[in-house]
Amino acid sequence: MRILIRHAARIVVVVLLGGILGATLVRVAPGFGVDEQELDSRLNHESIQALRQSRASDGNLAEYYVHYLNRLLHGDLGTSRTLQQPVRQLLAERFPETLKSVGLGLALGWTLGLALAIAPVMSRSWCVDLLTSLLAGVLLCLPAAVLALLFVIAHAPGRLVLGLIVFPKVFRYARNLLAHSASLPHVLTARAKGAGGFRVLLWHILPVAGPQLLALAGVSVSLTFAAAIPVEVLCDLPGIGQLAWKAAMGRDLALLVNLTMIVTIVTLLANYAADLITNPLASGKA
């Protein structure tokens, strides 16, 4: 319970600090407080003054932040300047799409990564080790955007790209971890006593490597969300990655900061969930 409270407190701190940081970024960005509507020659002096007056509360940083935080606490994330839609509505439309892509990417990446990490450890064949390491090595050297472009050229489903981005990271970490676990004395004893490969893996190797693999699971969520930007842009998937890119190109900082905050909270939740599962496992093992 204490751990839960601590994690919840951390999330609140992140939101508050992130809010300050975000509001400051928006406030100090070049072009803040300038509306291109003011360039409209049809507007008279009074209309321009009225436009400026409507942004008067944003003039002071502290006032701007309090205003921003107040809206945030009431669930109002503001309105996108470029898309002219409430940020909340945009998120509701696009977040499920990204969650679907990220979920599929994580499932594929972890399945591939673990399967190909287990293969060389269990087969103890240098040939399998070389081939799997080579495949992961090449994928590790490819930018996410290039992988997405290659999938577009090959007319392959774009969502799978996220899996190929997660795979090499999972593979490299899991392979080293499993190889280390497989060389531990109790595993060698189990093998010497005639335990089968599957039994050794399931009962002697995976329980040792499990907690550390779970820690990686939390990190891989952040990695997948970050990779969603180039993948969704290039594969034309209408998720929050594509939204973030559109916001960046239109310099819609209010939208961008909100998106970054929300993705940060999701990744923090994933990390804390991994922590909550890992801690009892690690203490049970001890």
Added chain:
Amino acid sequence: MKWARMAALGFLVLVSAACLLADYVAPASYAQQFRDALDAAPSRQHPLGTDDLGRDRLSRLLYGTRVSLLLAPAAALLSSLLAALIGGTAGFVGGWVERCMMAATDLFLSLPWLFLLVTVRALLPLNVSPFTSVVITFALLGCLGWAAAARVICADARTLSSSDFVLLARATGNGSFRLLWRHILPNLKPILYAQFWISIPVFILTEANLGILGLGVAEPLPSWGSLLRELESFSAFSAQPWQFVPLILLVVVVSCFHVGLQKRELSS
């Protein structure tokens, strides 16, 4: 695997030399447009053909490699120095200073890397000169990429500051600055070097991602990001396989950086 490491380093030296000498080696300037040879196939005059604006692909590859290959280490140096400053100070001083600095580092680490980069990049003007865009892109990478390295350096500095030789040096009357400068920092060099080396391929790949998304180095100055962006126009019907040369070079160069890392550096 010493031979593989040597081969990787040799290849990196060769590529670096070629791009440093781009002014002499390249067939043309990266911005020169041959209007009579748009989208041309490889020939003696243009060994990798030309792009849709008639610019020589080989020249653009050499100059683009120069931008990415020289500025990624510069950004890595900046991020390593920041990590040394923040992580080293936190680990050496300890107590609440360390807790505060590491909390800030954790906050930084919890922000998804590309989201953060895109947000901060969008904060700055997008319509800038090519030179300014290069400086902005790599300075951002350097300024935002220190967090993970700072954590590692902090842990190492903490271990070092409680080690016997530092206690002995403290007991003989060495001041804090001298302890840090003469005893801690020299022993942090291997880990700093490893962090510097690890950051280079990460920054190269990130610049490529930003470039493809149109948030990296501005045209007409080439970089790997902008060169790879041309793959968007690749079509199986009018296949130009030489368009993949920058991609192959990128993969080989990044692999060389990975191979160049010694096992002990990777484990650190």
